Amino acid sequence: MAKKLHSFEAETVSERGGRGFWSLAWLRFRDDRVGVGSLAFVAVFFVIVFLSALGVVASHWNEEVGIHDAPPDLWGWLTPAAPPEAMGNAAQRAAQTMENTQHREALRPSTVIDPLAETLMQLQRERTDGALSESRVVDPLAETLRILGADGATPSAVKEKSAEKRTSLPLGGDRWGRDVLTKTIKGSQISIAVGLSAALLATLLGTLLGALAGYYGGRTDDVLNWAYSVFNAIPYLLLILAVAAVLQQRGVMTVILILGLTGWTGVFRLIRAEYIKHRGREYVQAAHAFGVPDRRILFYHILPNVSHVALVKVSLLAVGFIKAEVILSFLGFGVAVDEVSWGSMLNDAYQELILGRWWELAAAGGAMALFVTAFSLLTDAMRDALDPKIREAS
Amino acid sequence: MTAYIIRRLLQMIPTLLGVVLLLFVLFNWVGGDPAYILAGKVFSEAQIANIRHQLGIDQPAYVQIGIFLKQIVTVDFGASWSTNEPVSEILKTRLGPSLTVMVPLLILGTLLAIALSLVVARYRRSLTDRMVMVACTAGMSISILVYIIVFQYVFAYRLGWFPIQGWSDSLWTNLTTFAALPILIGLCVGLAPDLRLFRSFMLDEVEQDYVRTARAKGLTEKRVLWVHVLRNASIPVVTYVMAALPGLLVGAFLIERFFSIPGIGREVLLAVERSDFPVIKAITVYVAIATMFANLAADLLYKAVDPRVEFK
Numbered sequence: 001m002a003k004k005l006h007s008f009e010a011e012t013v014s015e016r017g018g019r020g021f022w023s024l025a026w027l028r029f030r031d032d033r034v035g036v037g038s039l040a041f042v043a044v045f046f047v048i049v050f051l052s053a054l055g056v057v058a059s060h061w062n063e064e065v066g067i068h069d070a071p072p073d074l075w076g077w078l079t080p081a082a083p084p085e086a087m088g089n090a091a092q093r094a095a096q097t098m099e100n101t102q103h104r105e106a107l108r109p110s111t112v113i114d115p116l117a118e119t120l121m122q123l124q125r126e127r128t129d130g131a132l133s134e135s136r137v138v139d140p141l142a143e144t145l146r147i148l149g150a151d152g153a154t155p156s157a158v159k160e161k162s163a164e165k166r167t168s169l170p171l172g173g174d175r176w177g178r179d180v181l182t183k184t185i186k187g188s189q190i191s192i193a194v195g196l197s198a199a200l201l202a203t204l205l206g207t208l209l210g211a212l213a214g215y216y217g218g219r220t221d222d223v224l225n226w227a228y229s230v231f232n233a234i235p236y237l238l239l240i241l242a243v244a245a246v247l248q249q250r251g252v253m254t255v256i257l258i259l260g261l262t263g264w265t266g267v268f269r270l271i272r273a274e275y276i277k278h279r280g281r282e283y284v285q286a287a288h289a290f291g292v293p294d295r296r297i298l299f300y301h302i303l304p305n306v307s308h309v310a311l312v313k314v315s316l317l318a319v320g321f322i323k324a325e326v327i328l329s330f331l332g333f334g335v336a337v338d339e340v341s342w343g344s345m346l347n348d349a350y351q352e353l354i355l356g357r358w359w360e361l362a363a364a365g366g367a368m369a370l371f372v373t374a375f376s377l378l379t380d381a382m383r384d385a386l387d388p389k390i391r392e393a394s
Numbered sequence: 395m396t397a398y399i400i401r402r403l404l405q406m407i408p409t410l411l412g413v414v415l416l417l418f419v420l421f422n423w424v425g426g427d428p429a430y431i432l433a434g435k436v437f438s439e440a441q442i443a444n445i446r447h448q449l450g451i452d453q454p455a456y457v458q459i460g461i462f463l464k465q466i467v468t469v470d471f472g473a474s475w476s477t478n479e480p481v482s483e484i485l486k487t488r489l490g491p492s493l494t495v496m497v498p499l500l501i502l503g504t505l506l507a508i509a510l511s512l513v514v515a516r517y518r519r520s521l522t523d524r525m526v527m528v529a530c531t532a533g534m535s536i537s538i539l540v541y542i543i544v545f546q547y548v549f550a551y552r553l554g555w556f557p558i559q560g561w562s563d564s565l566w567t568n569l570t571t572f573a574a575l576p577i578l579i580g581l582c583v584g585l586a587p588d589l590r591l592f593r594s595f596m597l598d599e600v601e602q603d604y605v606r607t608a609r610a611k612g613l614t615e616k617r618v619l620w621v622h623v624l625r626n627a628s629i630p631v632v633t634y635v636m637a638a639l640p641g642l643l644v645g646a647f648l649i650e651r652f653f654s655i656p657g658i659g660r661e662v663l664l665a666v667e668r669s670d671f672p673v674i675k676a677i678t679v680y681v682a683i684a685t686m687f688a689n690l691a692a693d694l695l696y697k698a699v700d701p702r703v704e705f706k
Contacts, residue, residue: 034528132429230412233682235640237647242678245666267529271657319535327648331663346539353547365540372535377528 025308028385035381041374049189058185061178063338069352070173072180072359171358174348183340183347184363190341192371194255195322201260202321203314206267211298213268214275224268231265241322244333251336255328259321267313274306308386315379319372327366342368399694406686413682418459421671422451431669432475462675471676477669481676484661491561492657495573495649496642499580504586504635506581511564511592512619518597527593533586542652545579559654576649591634602626621630629700636692640685643677 019027029035042185213224215295231239245257277297278284287297322342328334329343330350342364349361421428429445430437446452467469471481519524550558556575562568571656599605600623608618647659654660658677665673696701 005636063687126397194422224409226412229409230416233409233413233685234416234678235681235685238678238681241662241666242417242420245669245671245674246424323537326539330539333666342537343539346537346543350539350543353543354551361543365537369532369536369540373532376535379529 001323021308025385029381031383032145034377035385038374038377040382041370043379045188045192045371045374048185049192051192052185052189058182058189061182061186064177065173065179068173068175068177069355069357070177072172094300133264171363172357174360175352180360180363183338183345183360184367187342187345187364188367188371190252190335191322191325191343191368194252194259194325194335194341195318198259198263198321198325199257199314199317201256202263202317203267203310205260206264206313207271207303207310209264210268210271210302211275215273215279215294215298215302217276217279221272224272228265228268231262236262237324237327240328241333244328250332250334252339255325255334258328263317263321267310270309270313271306274309275302278302278305312379312383312386313380315375315382318377319376322368322372395703399690401705402690402693409686413679414462415460415676417675418455418462421675422455427451428671430694431671432697446653452504465676466679471672474670474673476665476670479671480660481534484673485658485676485680488656488658489643491568491655492643492646492650492659494565494568495576495580495646496659498569498573499577499584499646500635500638500642502577503581503584504631507585507588507592508624508631510589511596512624514589514593515596515600515623516615516619519602527590530586530590534590538583538648541579541583542648545575545582546652549575549578559652561655572653574657576646576653576655579649580646590625592631592662592702595630596623599627629696632695632699633692636688636695639688639691643681643684 033246048057079253171184174180174183209224209227213221234242239262240258245260247254247258284297284301287301325334326343326346329341330347331343332347334343335341335368345360345364349357349364353361425440426666427446428449428451429442432449433441447475451460467484469482473480474484507704514523514526550556557571558571562572596619600619603624604626605618608622609615613622643658646657647663649655650657650660651663661673662677664670665677
C-alpha cells in the first residue's frame with residue numbers, strides 16, 4: 001500500500017515538473033497502434049541489417065550454393081524431413097546422368113577430326129562411372145591441365161573441388177545458383193544503409209546551410225538561396241543522372257555522395273524558415289545580450305528546438321533515397337558489380353522473369369515494399385507525435 | 395502585374411547562370427578531362443591536344459562558359475559524341491514521343507486523383523479513409539521498377555493485350571497501341587502519391603466556414619464536395635500540376651527505356667551510359683529553363699484562380 005502511494009507521488013511530481021518535449025511526443029506515439037506496429041517491423045529489419053553488416057548472416061551471399069535457378073521451397077525448408085526435397089535430388093541426379101550420357105554420345109563422331117577426343121571420352125567415362133552419385137563442380141581448365149600433364153608433368157598441382165549443390169532453396173536461387181534469401185538480406189543491408197547514410201548526409205548539409213542562411217540573413221542568405229534555386233531548377237533525377245554520368249567509378253560511397261550532395265535543398269528550405277522564426281525569439285535575444293558566441297547560439301540554443309523538423313525530414317528523405325538508389329543500381333549507375341542491392345537484384349530478376357523465374361523479383365520487390373511501407377508509416381506516426389498541431393489540422 | 399513578370403524574368407538570369415556554372419564544373423572538372431573520354435583507349439598526346447582544341451577546353455574558363463552560353467542561345471550544341479547526330483536534331487525528334495506518353499498521363503492521372511480524393515474526403519477519418527491511406531503508402535513503397543516489370547510481363551508478354559514494346563510514326567497508332575500500357579503503368583504508379591496529396595488539399599477546405607454555410611443551406615453533401623470544395627481545392631491542385639509540367643520531358647525515363655519509346659528520357663539514359671556529355675548538358679539546361687518558366691506560370695495561374703493572392 002505504501003509502495004503504491006509512493007509511486008503515485010512520484011508520478012505526480014514528474015507530471016508537475018513538466019514532461020519534456022520528447023517525452024510527451026513518445027507518449028503520443030505510444031497511442032498510435034499503426035506507428036508502434038511499424039516501429040516493430042522496422043526494428044526487425046534493422047536487427048537483420050546490423051547482423052548482416054557484422055558478417056554474422058549473409059556474408060556468403062556471393063557463393064553458388066545451389067543449382068542454377070533453383071526453385072523456391074520455403075515449405076520444404078521449414079519442415080526438414082519432407083520427401084519432396086529428396087525426390088528433387090534424385091530427379092536431379094537422374095537428369096545429370098542422362099546429360100552425361102548424351103554428352104558422351106555427342107562426342108563420338110568428332111574422333112575423326114579431334115585427336116584429343118579419345119582421351120576426353122576416356123576421362124568423361126571415368127567421371128560418370130566413378131562419381132555419379134554426387135554432382136561435381138570441375139574447373140573446366142582442370143580437365144585440359146590434366147590432359148596436358150598426363151605424361152607425368154605435375155598432375156598434383158590441379159585441385160578438384162567437389163560440392164553438393166542444393167536443388168532447392170528457401171526463396172530459390174538465381175542464375176548462378178546463389179541463394180536468393182541471403183542475397184536479399186545482403187541487398188537489404190546495402191540499400192537501407194545507403195538510403196539512411198545519404199539522408200543523414202543531406203540533412204546535415206541542409207541543416208548547416210539552412211541555419212546559416214536563416215540566422216544571418218543578408219548576403220549569406222542571398223548566396224545560399226541562389227544555390228538553392230540553382231539546384232532546384234534541375235529536376236532531381238536528371239541532376240542525379242548527370243552527376244552519375246560524370247563520376248565514373250561505381251560503388252556504395254559514390255551513391256551516398258551523389259544522393260547526399262544533391263538532396264539537401266528540401267531540408268535547407270525548412271530549417272531556414274525555422275531559424276528565421278527563432279531568430280527573433282526572446283531566448284535568442286537574451287543569449288545574444290549575454291555575449292554568447294553565434295556558433296553556440298546556432299547549434300546549442302536553437303538547434304535542439306528545430307531538431308524534430310530535421311528528424312522527420314531524415315526519414316522522409318531516406319524513403320526517397322532508397323527508391324532512388326534502387327533505380328540507379330538497376331540502371332547500372334549505382335552499386336558496383338560485386339555488390340548487391342535491391343536495385344541490382346531487380347536487374348537480375350528482370351532477366352530471369354522472362355524464363356518464368358519469378359522468385360528473385362518477388363523477394364527483392366517484397367523486401368523493399370515491406371521495409372519502405374513500415375518506414376513510411378513510422379515516419380507519419382513520428383510526424384504526428386512530434387507536431388501535434390499538424391495532427392489537429394488534418 | 396507586368397512589373398512582377400519582368401522582375402521574375404530578371405531573377406531567372408542568375409539562376410540560369412548558376413545552372414550553367416554547375417554543369418560546367420561537373421562536366422569539365424569533376425569528371426576529369428573530357429578529351430580523354432572522346433579519345434578512347436588508344437591515343438597520343440597530339441590527338442589529345444587536337445581534341446582539346448576542337449572542344450575549346452584549352453581556352454580559359456570564362457571563354458568556355460561564353461561558348462556554352464552561346465550554344466544555349468543558338469540551340470547548337472554540336473554533334474552527339476556517340477552517334478554524331480546534331481544535338482538540336484536529337485532534342486527535336488525525341489520531344490514528340492515523350493509528350494505522346496506524358497500528356498495523356500498527366501491529364502488522366504490528375505482527373506482520376508481529383509475524383510478519387512473527393513470520394514475519400516467524403517469518408518474522412520473513417521476506417522475506410524485510414525485503410526485507403528495505408529494502401530496508398532503500401533502502393534508507393536513498391537518500386538516503380540516492379541510495376542513496370544510485372545505489368546510488361548503479365549499484360550504484354552503473357553496475356554498479349556499490348557505489344558511488348560515498339561513505336562511507330564503515326565500518332566494515333568502510338569496513342570492507341572504502343573503508349574497504352576506505358577500510360578496505364580504511369581497511372582498506377584502516380585495514383586497513390588497524387589491521391590494522398592489531393593486528399594490533404596480537399597481536407598484543408600472541408601473544415602472551412604463556407605462549407606458549413608453550404609451545408610446549412612441544405613445542399614447535398616455531393617454538391618458541397620463536387621462544387622464548393624472542388625472549386626477552392628483546385629487552387630493548390632493547379633499549382634501542383636503546373637510544377638509537374640517540366641517532368642513531362644524526362645519524367646518517364648524508366649517507362650521509355652522499358653518500352654523502347656524514343657523519347658527524351660531514354661535519350662538521357664543512353665547519353666549517361668555512353669558519356670555523351672553534349673546531349674546531357676543540352677537536355678539538363680533546357681529542362682531547367684522549362685522548370686523556371688513553369689514555376690512562373692504556376693504563380694501567375696495561382697493569381698488568376700485566386701484573386702486574393704497579392705504579388706510581392
